Amino acid sequence: MARPRKRRVCVVGLDGVPHELLVRLAGAGVMPRVAEIIRGGGLRKMRAALPPVSSVSWSSFMTGANPGEHGIFGFTDLRPDSYELRFPLFSDLAAPPLWDRLAEAGRRSAIINQPATYPARPISGVLISGFVAPSLERSVWPPALLPALARMGYRIDVDTQRAGKEPGRLLDELEALLAARRRAAAHFWDQEPWDYFEVVVTGTDRLHHFLWPSVEDDGHPRYARAMAYYAQVDALVGEMWDRFHAGRPGGEEGQGFVMLSDHGFTAAAWELRLNAWLRERGYLTYQRDAPDSVADLAPGTRAFALDPGRIYLNVRGRFPGGCVEPEEAAGLAEEIAAGLGELTHQGEPVISHVLRREEIYRGPLADRSPDLVALGRPGYDLKGTTRSAEAIAPARLAGMHTWEDAFVWTRLPVPEGPEIADLAPAIVPWLLG
Amino acid sequence: MPRGFTLWFTGLPASGKSTLAARVSEILLERGMKVEVLDGDVVRQNLSQGLGYSKEDRDANIRRIGYVCHLLTRNDVVAIAAAISPYRAARDENRKLIGRFAEVYCECDLETLKERDPKGMYEKALRGEIANFTGVSDPYEPPLRPEVVVNTAREPVEESVEKIVRTLEQMGWVPPGDARGYSDEEAEAIQQRLRDLGYI
Numbered sequence: 001m002a003r004p005r006k007r008r009v010c011v012v013g014l015d016g017v018p019h020e021l022l023v024r025l026a027g028a029g030v031m032p033r034v035a036e037i038i039r040g041g042g043l044r045k046m047r048a049a050l051p052p053v054s055s056v057s058w059s060s061f062m063t064g065a066n067p068g069e070h071g072i073f074g075f076t077d078l079r080p081d082s083y084e085l086r087f088p089l090f091s092d093l094a095a096p097p098l099w100d101r102l103a104e105a106g107r108r109s110a111i112i113n114q115p116a117t118y119p120a121r122p123i124s125g126v127l128i129s130g131f132v133a134p135s136l137e138r139s140v141w142p143p144a145l146l147p148a149l150a151r152m153g154y155r156i157d158v159d160t161q162r163a164g165k166e167p168g169r170l171l172d173e174l175e176a177l178l179a180a181r182r183r184a185a186a187h188f189w190d191q192e193p194w195d196y197f198e199v200v201v202t203g204t205d206r207l208h209h210f211l212w213p214s215v216e217d218d219g220h221p222r223y224a225r226a227m228a229y230y231a232q233v234d235a236l237v238g239e240m241w242d243r244f245h246a247g248r249p250g251g252e253e254g255q256g257f258v259m260l261s262d263h264g265f266t267a268a269a270w271e272l273r274l275n276a277w278l279r280e281r282g283y284l285t286y287q288r289d290a291p292d293s294v295a296d297l298a299p300g301t302r303a304f305a306l307d308p309g310r311i312y313l314n315v316r317g318r319f320p321g322g323c324v325e326p327e328e329a330a331g332l333a334e335e336i337a338a339g340l341g342e343l344t345h346q347g348e349p350v351i352s353h354v355l356r357r358e359e360i361y362r363g364p365l366a367d368r369s370p371d372l373v374a375l376g377r378p379g380y381d382l383k384g385t386t387r388s389a390e391a392i393a394p395a396r397l398a399g400m401h402t403w404e405d406a407f408v409w410t411r412l413p414v415p416e417g418p419e420i421a422d423l424a425p426a427i428v429p430w431l432l433g
Numbered sequence: 434m435p436r437g438f439t440l441w442f443t444g445l446p447a448s449g450k451s452t453l454a455a456r457v458s459e460i461l462l463e464r465g466m467k468v469e470v471l472d473g474d475v476v477r478q479n480l481s482q483g484l485g486y487s488k489e490d491r492d493a494n495i496r497r498i499g500y501v502c503h504l505l506t507r508n509d510v511v512a513i514a515a516a517i518s519p520y521r522a523a524r525d526e527n528r529k530l531i532g533r534f535a536e537v538y539c540e541c542d543l544e545t546l547k548e549r550d551p552k553g554m555y556e557k558a559l560r561g562e563i564a565n566f567t568g569v570s571d572p573y574e575p576p577l578r579p580e581v582v583v584n585t586a587r588e589p590v591e592e593s594v595e596k597i598v599r600t601l602e603q604m605g606w607v608p609p610g611d612a613r614g615y616s617d618e619e620a621e622a623i624q625q626r627l628r629d630l631g632y633i
Contacts (some may be wrong), residue, residue: 053632075632075633076627076632076633085633087615087623087624087627089615103603122599122602122603124603131626132623132627134615134618134619134622134626135622142592142595142596142599143595144589144592144594144596145592147589160625160626160629160630164629206630209631293633307632307633308632381631384633385633397631
């Protein structure tokens, strides 16, 4: 049961929901509860972390830190002294999540479906990990809660293998998943003593990846179902809002309630496969005809990419096959950035930004960061695959992530033009105040 | 850095102290710690033989258990005491003596205790056949600030055990369980999922 004498915070995360879409659905009556909440102000556009993928952005949310401090730069990274890919774990997070700082002050947290926290580790309270958790078994702290979650029909994610081929099934699964998430939220709200509560909806991101046009185009055959899904997301937000305010004076409305997304979304028409582009330009060669990953890079490769738009210079001393002299690196980075900036497709530029590491990353782990981070213009989704020789090809998925149009709704003091790492430094002192 | 501490279970008869103490001791042994359990029922047959159930005798019993826990703790052993220990002052005296001391309050309502009643003692006490029976005809003073409260009427044993071990981990007194990395199967599952979503 919540302790009313102390301040509390409730965070609702809507993964991959752009500011513009939230405003539109609120205005159109699809999300009436969100409309009520944002009517009085407090909704802002927010920048995601870079690159704008959930693992990086949520890590910045939970730590309030730059990736150069928390050490998570993507869903994949390279093993030390190797080009072999690995998937960073929660234990790779090098900065403390906000709930650990709250625990030091004796506060408890209940966190449901937090991406980038697998495997779950002990916290003061409850933690249920979200994407990329491959199984529920090690996603739950304390593990004793597993049977209760199983009874609720709780699952982490939809069947992504079938989602692209069977849109009707995807929507069924998204609804079932959201319903289970709501049951879990209600259960832990009542059963756990907490000061910080968080629930993240990741189905929104899945819907956008596979069926983005269904939220944009009212003529789309799945439009009505997509809107019905969003209405249920709205109901979850409303439920959390009502529970949070139950028994509190009206003057405190909204204090401590936070809604956010971790990145934006837009339609994807094309993919720019950066490794194929680097190969065309003579920066990269493979040892095999059918390279499986960057582990198949040939000696002499000067630059390579990891998903989504991370470009690494193959610098001597940094990578085992490094051949770029450190003093040449800055020049090479400029050359690649310029080449990407000039890249056009069907007469239009492909790239919106090419950012140098020193523009983005700071902190003790910044030397592990990519040298460049490129972002595509809307419609051009950047990829780090090595399995394609074609630099620009039709997009496989319907939607792509965007950087500058995530959203946050809060009454806490956050800087103008906030970025996602600004939230924890606002939440923690307020909660402990 | 000291590794010993005392984990003190307190609660009414049949509230689950011995069961939880045994489960927690297994987990701590698996984690490479040295552990000794001092169970109230067993202690009364040796260390405290001859003591009765007056307040004085009960306090003497708790002081004796506390002293042994103190010796074990300072020698890097985890001492787990499971004793009704009805009087707050005696428990607090042990806390002061030992220092690294965590108290677990096994909460349980009388109805559930009467249903459990493994030795038929509640039944006898309620019939007035046993004098000085804690919770019926003798007082019990619950701790004011225990490190852990478990409700053994509501929680399954494993949930209470997790709660206790988790608290000890957070206090830094018990090392975390497994290394919690990915297995090969998990890595494959993650890779597939990331491919499905176009990330790799």
